Amino acid sequence: MRGIELNKNLKTAIEASLKAGEVIMQVYDTAFDVEIKDDKSPLTEADKKANDIINSFLKPTPIPIISEENKQLDYSIRKEWKSCWIVDPVDGTKEFIKRNGEFTVNIALVQDGKPELGVIYVPASKTLYFADVLNQQAYKTELNSHDTAIEDVLSNAKKLLVKDRTNTIQVVGSRSHMSQETLDFVEGLKASGNEVEIVSKGSSLKFCLVAEGNADIYPRFAPTMEWDTAAGQAICNAVGVEVISEATKKPLLYNKENLLNPWFIVSK
Known part of the structure; x- marks a missing residue:
């Protein structure tokens, strides 16, 4: 698509995600080992290698980084960060x-607690989503290679459009984390006279389903x-599309003292 004006930091994030995706798939195609972290979550060589690559792109920006695989700095330091x-x-x-292919590389730039730029790359399918919130632009592109030049990324990009509501509400559910509260939420929709269809996806692809018009709502009660x-x-x-905290009834905020999110609902 011609005419996309790409923010410099967004370009950096896209390039980082593609290079990370390449090394992730190299590990994916091997007999990799799985470690269990202190919080009981799994960790593979792909997480570590991708993190190293992304850090190598982002550190020169020189905006500080919060990454799942980096050592987290104390809030007394982080609270001074504007971005x-x-x-x-x-x-x-x-x-x-x-x-199952439903894993992603997530990179966001946050300003004053609010996301301004976002990249989600799906290495298994070479599908890339990227967005500039301030300019209200979000795109999706299908790539032939992880080693795709930015010009080619942009030339094939298509704008995301949310769907109009129909008689059937498509609700996004997690493949690995379908909680009882989510099941209760679905039953509540049905009790209000709605037909409900569950759409299952892993990782941050659940957000993408709503943003690209393939679902109506994503409740996350986990x-x-x-x-x-x-x-x-x-x-x-x-x-x-809003991402609203169930605790505050306001949009989720970032670089909080506690990096754990409250429950939330994603909908237009």
């Missing part, structure tokens, strides 16, 4: 281990961290 990168090198490590959601929220916000 920061928020990164998940492999979002959906469980999906990676299952080899734990997530800031790096799970920042890029997805940027992509959603750029097309007018």
